[in-house]
Each structure stands twice: as C-alpha cells, then as structure tokens.
Amino acid sequence: MSDRVAIVGVAQTRFSPKRADANVAELAYEVIEKVLNDTGLSIEKDIDNTISCSHDIWDGQTISNIGITDVAGGHLRTEEKMAMDGSTAAYYGAVGILSGEYECTLLLAHTKMSQTNRHIVNNDAFEPIYSRQLGLDFTSAGALQARRFMHAHGLSREDFARVVMKNLGNAMANPLACRFGYYGLDDVLSAPMEADPLTAMDAAPDVDGAVAMIVASESKAKKITDTPVWIQGLGSCYDDYFLGDRDLAECMALEKAAAQAYKMAGISNPVKDLDLIELSDEFSYQELLWLEGLGVCKPGEGARLTESGFTSREGELPVNPSGGVLSGVPANVMGLNRVAEAALQLMGKAGERQVKDAKRAVAQGHTGFCGQHQCVIVLGNQ
Amino acid sequence: MENKFVQAPFEVDQHITAHSNYFAGKMGSKFYVALRDSKEILGVRCKTCSKVLWPPRETCGRCFSLLTEDDLVKIGPGGSVVSFTRVHYSEPIHPDVDAPLVYAVIQLDGADSGMTHLIGGVDPEQIEIGMRVTPVFIENRNGNILDIVYFKPE
Numbered sequence: 034m035s036d037r038v039a040i041v042g043v044a045q046t047r048f049s050p051k052r053a054d055a056n057v058a059e060l061a062y063e064v065i066e067k068v069l070n071d072t073g074l075s076i077e078k079d080i081d082n083t084i085s086c087s088h089d090i091w092d093g094q095t096i097s098n099i100g101i102t103d104v105a106g107g108h109l110r111t112e113e114k115m116a117m118d119g120s121t122a123a124y125y126g127a128v129g130i131l132s133g134e135y136e137c138t139l140l141l142a143h144t145k146m147s148q149t150n151r152h153i154v155n156n157d158a159f160e161p162i163y164s165r166q167l168g169l170d171f172t173s174a175g176a177l178q179a180r181r182f183m184h185a186h187g188l189s190r191e192d193f194a195r196v197v198m199k200n201l202g203n204a205m206a207n208p209l210a211c212r213f214g215y216y217g218l219d220d221v222l223s224a225p226m227e228a229d230p231l232t233a234m235d236a237a238p239d240v241d242g243a244v245a246m247i248v249a250s251e252s253k254a255k256k257i258t259d260t261p262v263w264i265q266g267l268g269s270c271y272d273d274y275f276l277g278d279r280d281l282a283e284c285m286a287l288e289k290a291a292a293q294a295y296k297m298a299g300i301s302n303p304v305k306d307l308d309l310i311e312l313s314d315e316f317s318y319q320e321l322l323w324l325e326g327l328g329v330c331k332p333g334e335g336a337r338l339t340e341s342g343f344t345s346r347e348g349e350l351p352v353n354p355s356g357g358v359l360s361g362v363p364a365n366v367m368g369l370n371r372v373a374e375a376a377l378q379l380m381g382k383a384g385e386r387q388v389k390d391a392k393r394a395v396a397q398g399h400t401g402f403c404g405q406h407q408c409v410i411v412l413g414n415q
Numbered sequence: 416m417e418n419k420f421v422q423a424p425f426e427v428d429q430h431i432t433a434h435s436n437y438f439a440g441k442m443g444s445k446f447y448v449a450l451r452d453s454k455e456i457l458g459v460r461c462k463t464c465s466k467v468l469w470p471p472r473e474t475c476g477r478c479f480s481l482l483t484e485d486d487l488v489k490i491g492p493g494g495s496v497v498s499f500t501r502v503h504y505s506e507p508i509h510p511d512v513d514a515p516l517v518y519a520v521i522q523l524d525g526a527d528s529g530m531t532h533l534i535g536g537v538d539p540e541q542i543e544i545g546m547r548v549t550p551v552f553i554e555n556r557n558g559n560i561l562d563i564v565y566f567k568p569e
C-alpha cells in the first residue's frame with residue numbers, strides 16, 4: 034500500500050472554440066504524448082491504469098472512452114471512465130494508488146464542445162419524467178440558482194461581474210486561455226443576456242480541449258520528478274437531484290466534500306492554510322457560492338472578498354489565478370484543469386500566472402446542474 | 416510524382432433521435448393520472464421527516480424510508496415563486512411558448528420542496544420572488560408535465 038500519492042506530470046492543450054484539425058482521440062493523444070515525454074515514462078512499462086473523463090453525447094457514442102482506448106493505453110489493459118467531471122478522475126486515480134492496486138495512473142479528460150449543442154446535451158441531464166420536457170439546461174438552471182443566491186444575500190449583478198473581470202484579467206497571463214482581457218463593469222453588464230441574471234460573459238464559453246496528468250505512488254513519484262505535488266486530501270459529495278429539493282442559495286454538498294478533504298489534509302483554517310484555490314466557475318456566481326462551501330468566507334461574503342482584491346492573483350488568497358473556467362475550459366475537462374492548474378502552481382511551473390511561494394492549494398470540481406456533485410482535492414508540495 | 420494537397424477537415428453530419436417511453440414509476444403514475452383526469456397535483460409525505468415532497472417518490476432520500484401510495488397527498492395548486500429566470504435564447508428543446516421563456520422554482524402550498532416549471536400570463540418584468548402563482552392547465556391533457564401550460568399570478 035502506498036502512503037502518499039503525487040502528481041508527477043501535467044499536459045494541457047490550448048483551449049479554443051473549435052479544434053477542426055483534431056478529433057477527440059487525436060486531441061487526447063496530444064496531451065498523453067506530451068505528459069509521457071515530459072515525465073520520461075512509457076505507457077507500456079510504467080502506466081498500470083488509466084482513468085478518463087468524457088461525455089457520451091459530446092463524443093457521439095455511449096461509453097465514450099471506447100473512442101480513446103488505443104491512445105490512452107487502454108488496449109488489452111485496464112481503463113475506466115468517469116462521467117462528467119475530470120476532478121473525479123483525479124479522485125479515483127488517487128484512491129486506486131492508495132489501495133495498493135496501482136502504482137502509476139494516467140488521467141485524461143477531453144471534450145470537443147464544438148461538436149454539438151451544449152444546451153441540448155445538458156437538457157439530457159434532466160430526468161425525463163418531470164423535468165426534461167420543460168427544456169431546462171445548465172444555464173437556465175444556473176440562473177435559477179444565481180437569482181436565489183442574490184436574493185438570500187442582497188447581491189447584485191455587479192458582484193458577479195467582478196468575478197468575470199478578475200478571472201478574465203487573470204487569463205491574460207495564461208497562454209492556454211480562450212477568453213481573456215481587461216474588462217470594465219459595463220462590458221460584463223451589457224453583454225447579451227442569456228438567462229437573467231446571467232449574461233454570455235457570466236457563463237463559460239464553448240471550447241475544445243484536453244488535459245492529461247500522471248499520478249504515482251510515493252516511491253515511484255520520487256524516481257520520476259524532483260517536484261512532486263502530493264494529493265493530501267480528497268472529498269466527494271452529492272446533493273439532492275431535483276432543484277426544488279434543495280436550498281439553491283446554499284452548497285451543503287461542497288461543505289461536506291471540503292470537510293472530508295480538509296480533515297484528511299489536516300487543514301483547520303482554509304484561509305490561513307491555503308495559498309491558492311482553483312475552483313470551477315462554470316458561471317460567475319459559482320465562484321462566490323463555492324468560496325462559502327470551501328469555508329473561505331461566511332455566506333454572502335464572497336462578493337466583498339472579490340471586490341477588495343483578497344482573491345486576486347496578488348491578493349491574500351488567490352482564486353483562479355489561471356482565469357478559471359470562465360476563461361474557457363470544456364465541460365468534463367474543467368475539474369481536471371483545476372487540479373492541473375493547482376499542481377502547476379505548486380511545481381512552480383505556472384509561468385506568468387505563478388502565485389509566489391505557493392505551497393498548498395485546493396482544486397474543486399462539480400458535476401451536474403447547479404453543482405449537484407462536488408469534488409474537492411487538497412494538494413501540497415511539501 | 417508528387418501530388419500534395421491539403422484535405423480540409425471532414426465532419427460527418429449526424430442526428431441522434433430515439434422515441435422513448437419512460438415508466439413514470441408507481442408514484443409517478445398516480446401523479447400523472449391525477450393531473451390528467453382531475454387537474455390535481457400530488458406530493459408524498461414522509462412521516463419520519465414530516466416533509467411533503469414533490470415529485471412524489473417511493474423512497475425518502477433523507478431518511479431512506481419506503482413511501483407508499485397511502486402517503487400521497489394533494490398539494491397546491493397555488494404556490495409562491497422561490498426563484499425565476501427569463502431565458503433569452505431559443506432552442507428546439509424549449510416548449511412552444513412566447514419568448515422570453517420564464518422558468519421558476521415554485522413552492523406549492525402544503526409542500527416542502529419546490530416544483531420547477533414555467534411562468535406565463537404576466538409581463539415577465541413584473542415577476543418577483545415570493546409572488547403567488549397558480550397553474551393553468553391545458554384542455555386536452557395526455558399525462559405529462561406540460562399538462563400544466565404554466566403558472567400565472569393568482
């Protein structure tokens with residue numbers, strides 16, 4: 034049994050609106066080849082397990098990982114797929130190594146959102162008996178959560194817009210980002226309204242891309258790299274499925290997932306103990322809500338932290354120094370991209386977006402509409 | 416002989432369609448028959464949690480109690496808006512109603528969980544949280560969630 038698990042390598046594509054030149058397997062191969070080259074590992078000799086994350090409808094076939102088996106080292110070996118968010122691939126990859134069953138696991142997440150219509154795909158996440166016929170999708174459901182969250186704490190569209198401004202500004206330093214720039218409040222507020230209170234700028238854009246990562250047992254990791262990033266805490270939790278079953282202004286599932294991960298990592302005060310956070314801001318309001326769930330602030334206080342610069346890249350606790358999901362990361366890939374960005378920071382390899390002296394970080398991913406499933410991973414370089 | 420040319424990326428055009436008949440479950444069947452035949456809305460009471468849930472289900476997710484048809488109760492038809500949004504894009508998945516499409520979570524009277532549905536029959540700019548609404552039923556009901564056309568102000 035391995036005592037510790039480390040991330041030993043990360044590779045990511047640039048995220049762009051349409052990668053017409055690569056199909057999903059070719060996109061996956063790009064990042065797998067790169068992470069193997071970077072770590073000097075062989076897929077035949079070193080990788081003993083592969084966990085991928087993709088989406089059946091976006092890829093166009095059920096058990097969508099069958100489409101990437103060959104490039105992911107799954108041929109005549111073990112390979113499993115996680116549905117919907119790449120952070121859970123990291124979760125189960127780490128669990129597999131902690132169990133002693135595996136020593137070195139390849140993680141992969143890939144999606145070409147350009148291949149089909151996001152709202153129609155996400156409408157299929159709504160069960161067919163009571164919800165799907167209404168035509169709901171993740172944006173309209175997210176807007177219901179955003180309005181309830183505003184109502185609970187007297188928040189405004191400006192509070193959400195400041196998250197967009199911060200993250201797209203951060204994305205200026207991220208060469209992989211698709212959407213970036215220094216925007217003013219009016220730019221965000223006057224963007225085309227999608228489902229109020231959310232404009233097109235409050236929602237992550239459709240992009241294509243892939244992320245690969247290798248995790249290894251402690252003894253193996255130390256042979257591979259001088260900059261291992263240790264997975265120190267893991268947490269995962271589901272909330273109620275039906276929107277009307279939960280208080281949309283709260284995120285109990287994230288609180289529980291964070292509590293598990295923090296306990297495992299020995300974190301008692303996240304603001305003091307963490308140096309940065311990468312969270313899945315699929316919509317602007319989510320950054321403020323997830324900050325509460327991660328124990329960074331009291332309910333309703335995330336807006337103030339954003340406005341004061343507390344969560345800026347130079348602030349006391351940088352949140353999404355990469356630009357986050359709002360800068361353009363595909364569905365399914367966004368959680369693994371969060372883990373990858375946090376790991377790059379702790380390796381000191383985040384380039385222009387590097388946070389100084391980062392030693393400990395948390396990555397958060399979620400699945401389903403309004404963040405029904407939550408996954409929290411604590412990482413450290415000590 | 417060299418004959419180099421660049422092949423433009425080729426995309427295969429597809430359309431996935433499947434006509435489906437999904438079993439609504441024992442509780443769902445009761446719900447839809449009551450909706451279709453009597454314009455009644457049913458929820459289910461979990462005695463252990465003292466909560467009335469919509470949609471009616473056979474297991475309480477909180478306490479894992481088995482719920483039965485004896486636990487079905489009439490809820491609504493009136494209720495109040497918990498949250499809402501006006502949707503400004505249109506997709507083929509949307510019901511055939513005038514834009515903007517307005518979704519809401521509605522807490523029906525006598526229920527402890529909300530129903531997600533549409534709001535209509537009102538200037539979309541006048542909708543607010545806490546507003547009282549009541550369902551408008553379609554004339555020829557065939558047992559689906561759109562037997563309620565939308566909820567309108569009381």
Ligand SMILES: [Zn+2]
Binds near residue numbers: 463465477478
């Ligand atoms: Zn119960």
